[in-house]
Amino acid sequence: xxxxxxxxxxxxxxxxxxxxxxxxxxxxxxxxxxxxxxxxxxxxxxxxxxxxxxxxxxxxxxxxxxxxxxxxxxxxxxxxxxxxxxxxxxxxxxxxxxxxxxxxxxxxxxxxxxxxxxxxxxxxxxxxxxxxxxxxxxxxxxxxxxxxxxxxxxxxxxxxxxxxxxxxxx
Amino acid sequence: xxxxxxxxxxxxxxxxxxxxxxxxxxxxxxxxxxxxxxxxxxxxxxxxxxxxxxxxxxxxxxxxxxxxxxxxxxxxxxxxxxxxxxxxxxxxxxxxxxxxxxxxxxxxxxxxxxxxxxxxxxxxxxxxxxxxxxxxxxxxxxxxxxxxxxxxxxxxxxxxxxxxxxxxxxxxxxxxxxxxxxxxxxxxxxxxxxxxxxxxxxxxxxxxxxxxxxxxxxxxxxxxxxxxxxxxxxxxxxxxxxxxxxxxxxxxxxxxxxxxxxxxxxxxxxxxxxxxxxxxxxxxxxxxxxxxxxxxxxxxxxxxxxxxxxxxxxxxxxxxxxxxxxxxxxxxxxxxxxxxxxxxxxxxxxxxxxxxxxxxxxxxxxxxxxxxxxxxxxxxxxxxxxxxxxxxxxxxxxxxxxxxxxxxxxxxxxxxxxxxxxxxxxxxxxxxxxxxxxxxxxxxxxxxxxxxx
Numbered sequence: 001x002x003x004x005x006x007x008x009x010x011x012x013x014x015x016x017x018x019x020x021x022x023x024x025x026x027x028x029x030x031x032x033x034x035x036x037x038x039x040x041x042x043x044x045x046x047x048x049x050x051x052x053x054x055x056x057x058x059x060x061x062x063x064x065x066x067x068x069x070x071x072x073x074x075x076x077x078x079x080x081x082x083x084x085x086x087x088x089x090x091x092x093x094x095x096x097x098x099x100x101x102x103x104x105x106x107x108x109x110x111x112x113x114x115x116x117x118x119x120x121x122x123x124x125x126x127x128x129x130x131x132x133x134x135x136x137x138x139x140x141x142x143x144x145x146x147x148x149x150x151x152x153x154x155x156x157x158x159x160x161x162x163x164x165x166x167x168x169x170x
Numbered sequence: 171x172x173x174x175x176x177x178x179x180x181x182x183x184x185x186x187x188x189x190x191x192x193x194x195x196x197x198x199x200x201x202x203x204x205x206x207x208x209x210x211x212x213x214x215x216x217x218x219x220x221x222x223x224x225x226x227x228x229x230x231x232x233x234x235x236x237x238x239x240x241x242x243x244x245x246x247x248x249x250x251x252x253x254x255x256x257x258x259x260x261x262x263x264x265x266x267x268x269x270x271x272x273x274x275x276x277x278x279x280x281x282x283x284x285x286x287x288x289x290x291x292x293x294x295x296x297x298x299x300x301x302x303x304x305x306x307x308x309x310x311x312x313x314x315x316x317x318x319x320x321x322x323x324x325x326x327x328x329x330x331x332x333x334x335x336x337x338x339x340x341x342x343x344x345x346x347x348x349x350x351x352x353x354x355x356x357x358x359x360x361x362x363x364x365x366x367x368x369x370x371x372x373x374x375x376x377x378x379x380x381x382x383x384x385x386x387x388x389x390x391x392x393x394x395x396x397x398x399x400x401x402x403x404x405x406x407x408x409x410x411x412x413x414x415x416x417x418x419x420x421x422x423x424x425x426x427x428x429x430x431x432x433x434x435x436x437x438x439x440x441x442x443x444x445x446x447x448x449x450x451x452x453x454x455x456x457x458x459x460x461x462x463x464x465x466x467x468x469x470x471x472x473x474x475x476x477x478x479x480x481x482x483x484x485x486x487x488x489x490x491x492x493x494x495x496x497x498x499x500x501x502x503x504x505x506x507x508x509x510x511x512x513x514x515x516x517x518x519x520x521x522x523x524x525x526x527x528x529x530x531x532x533x534x535x536x537x538x539x540x541x542x543x544x545x546x547x548x549x550x551x552x553x554x555x556x557x558x559x560x561x562x563x564x565x566x567x568x569x570x571x572x573x574x575x576x577x578x579x580x581x582x583x584x585x586x587x588x589x590x591x592x593x594x595x596x597x598x599x600x601x602x603x604x605x606x607x608x609x610x611x612x613x614x615x616x617x618x619x620x621x622x623x
Contacts, residue, residue: 119266146267153264166254
């Protein structure tokens with residue numbers, strides 16, 4: 001999540017700053033961009049809550065790991081921490097089964113599903129920042145990756161004269 | 171008794187006027203030739219929006235050179251792959267961009283080409299037209315190869331035979347001379363499927379036919395070569411127009427990234443060091459690249475300044491800009507020597523060489539040795555071939571071509587034009603027309619009637 005943005009995205013930001021544009025960046029990890037030391041510095045907008053606090057994000061973790069983990073813990077508790085053969089075998093089977101189940105549920109179903117709705121969630125997380133820009137004249141909106149498209153579309157709706165594009169070329 | 175109706179062909183040619191893609195002249199000539207030979211021709215071509223907004227390459231003057239009896243339909247093409255304007259995205263794509271991209275990629279796994287939506291819509295339209303009045307045969311030209319897949323699917327649904335015209339290669343990288351895809355790529359399955367059911371497969375040179383015949387031996391007896399040619403209707407008599415005493419070398423055509431551009435510039439610089447060519451000029455007529463964005467790179471490679479109004483690094487080099495195909499005769503008339511700059515080698519013929527020969531002017535080769543174009547240049551009396559990409563040797567060929575141009579020997583020029591006569595479009599397209607006619611005849615006789623249905 002705190003990965004450095006691609007070279008092309010950074011190059012575009014640098015060029016816009018150098019051309020004297022007032023640049024507003026909508027990012028999840030602001031410190032990465034601050035470290036880039038763009039001049040003049042752009043206005044950086046980030047959500048008030050980090051993404052991993054979003055209910056949808058937490059729900060997928062809950063369903064994949066915490067609930068199955070709780071079941072596993074219940075089994076361990078029911079056996080009373082006994083290490084004799086039949087009980088120990090049951091505990092280790094339940095624990096490893098739960099881990100496999102959790103990984104499969106998360107990797108095959110919940111995370112892919114979350115990836116699909118993520119652009120919509122991110123657009124919602126940035127809603128206050130988007131509204132705050134209503135009075136600011138915007139000429140160009142660039143969605144630098146797929147996850148930013150929904151947010152860019154919402155900005156475009158509020159700024160009908162701005163160019164809204166996924167192209168990183170000026 | 172009802173008169174026998176003309177044979178009806180459906181020609182699937184994505185690139186068709188007003189496109190100015192390199193293969194469009196073959197398609198234009200084929201459609202015009204068929205209609206001149208009495209065929210009822212329907213062409214399915216690219217939608218204008220794609221040509222104007224995505225490819226950015228249209229030449230409206232070319233539309234006027236299409237026989238008005240040809241019916242042109244333009245099936246829909248999804249521009250998902252090329253659309254950058256978020257306001258033009260569908261509501262679904264704006265809301266769920268990741269899912270939209272996944273679904274698009276899934277479609278690519280069925281047919282691995284961004285033009286597949288055009289092919290699918292082409293089949294739908296073809297079925298509707300066929301229901302009203304039957305097509306006798308389908309001719310499909312690639313690229314894009316969605317045209318081949320559409321012809322195959324239409325054949326499976328209706329039984330109408332089809333011929334595929336490999337204007338370009340599908341699974342062979344012409345310039346690297348190796349397979350274009352890894353062995354497990356679906357393009358191979360599709361090519362096998364398409365060739366397996368095709369009534370004939372056409373290639374632009376013997377090298378390409380041989381490469382495919384080796385890979386698909388079961389189909390080899392249905393493969394034929396129909397070379398490119400030159401179009402007499404686009405090339406009026408181009409007698410020399412003496413402009414200045416200095417010799418003018420010209421390259422006429424689109425400059426592309428695959429061509430040895432720097433070698434040509436360097437060879438010309440060396441040639442200009444010779445007193446006889448000291449004041450010679452090299453004029454480049456044509457687009458720089460096929461798409462937007464390519465121009466800047468090619469300007470730099472040619473040693474031209476990024477600012478089009480600034481002079482070239484080599485004072486003898488002049489970039490004259492694009493020339494409409496319908497005005498190309500003037501560019502030839504102003505030229506003393508033509509420079510045949512071409513990328514690739516064994517499998518590349520290049521369409522412009524036929525036009526070059528038709529002008530009867532000296533031609534200097536700037537390409538890798540062993541190029542397929544040598545098949546047609548062999549015997550052309552004004553060909554100066556260094557048989558190398560060494561700039562020194564090319565420069566010597568340029569000097570030899572300069573001498574031939576100054577000599578202006580009318581007999582040599584006449585012999586050169588006679589050589590080119592064998593490559594007029596009508597001449598080279600005759601075997602293709604005959605193949606299509608045979609297929610129609612065979613189909614009508616097996617159906618037991620030649621009357622329209």
